[in-house]
Amino acid sequence: MLLSAYFFIMALVLGSFFNVVAIRLLKKQSVAFPPSNCPNCNHKLSALDLVPVLSYLFLKGKCRYCRVKISPLYPFGELLTASSLFVVYKFVGFELELIPAVIITIVLVLAVLTDIREQLILDIITLPALGILLIARLFIGTEPFWFYLLGGIVGFVLLLLIAIVSRGGMGGGDIKLYAAIGVALGPWLTLMSLVLASFVGAVVGSILMVTGLVKRKQPIAFGPFILIGTIGAYLFGYEIWDWYIGLW
Ligand SMILES: [Zn+2]
CATH class of the missing domain: 1.20.120 (Four Helix Bundle (Hemerythrin (Met), subunit A))
Known part of the structure; x- marks a missing residue:
């Protein structure tokens, strides 16, 4: 149970990284640099803004700094990654x-x-x-x-x-x-x-x-x-x- 929860949370974090990978590779940018910032106001995002799914919910889908709407594709990507990897892990096993x-x-x-x-x-x-x-x-x-x-x-x-x-x-x-x-x-x-x-x-x-x-x-x-x-x-x-x- 604890291991499953740990695996799911790790997969959510991975999903948050995959959002960045997808967006930056589409724009042909470096995946590693610069650190994440708001695409609208360019404000650097803090750790609190980057908690998978929860940040989106607590910020009601808006940037903390400029209040512009954040795409629901972010939490979607996190949940998609976590649920897909979790199902595969559960059925394939270790x-x-x-x-x-x-x-x-x-x-x-x-x-x-x-x-x-x-x-x-x-x-x-x-x-x-x-x-x-x-x-x-x-x-x-x-x-x-x-x-x-x-x-x-x-x-x-x-x-x-x-x-x-x-x-x-x-x-x-x-x-x-x-x-x-x-x-x-x-x-x-x-x-x-x-x-x-x-x-x-x-x-x-x-x-x-x-x-x-x-x-x-x-x-x-x-x-x-x-x-x-x-x-x-x-x-x-x-x-x-x-x-x-x-x-x-
Ligand atoms: Zn912003």
Whole structure:
């Protein structure tokens, strides 16, 4: 219990760092310098302004110094990071497999944070992670290395085909992201990740359109659905498959 709480709080802090990483990499700025300041009044933020989620709540979503509204994407990014990592940690457990699991989860969270801001999934995050995952899969996994390598190829080729058919509906960032997902999950669960992501995306997209929250033809970032589909497939893929087969 105490360990879980500690893990969750650490993940919240990590999420707060990932917000900064996403924003600064999108602006092609250094991640390490300068220290955080308000984007409106440039006032340097103190430790009290940077407590994940709580600072946002206590400051009622406004900068302490100039009262300008703070984007709700900050607490969203913190909670997304913490809940994603927490779920993965709870279901994978303290095993070697947690290494590739955490790497792909971090890549997915960062992809969501850049995708919802600028409709971009950045190579500078995805490609190094792809390399690290390939190395990790040489040593970690229940299947031989070629299985995960095949997963990467399946993810890459599949998304490339979708990109060609949909003529720009998928970007290059999604294609490389799916290569990384493939190396982490192997071919079967990668396919399921895509099916789940498309299904959840279609359901949520219809709801958003019916309720008028987004306009028809307005692009919706696909990153959040890739995250849900991939973590869902990774943790519960074989159970979902058994359940689906049992329906027939
Ligand atoms: Zn300010």
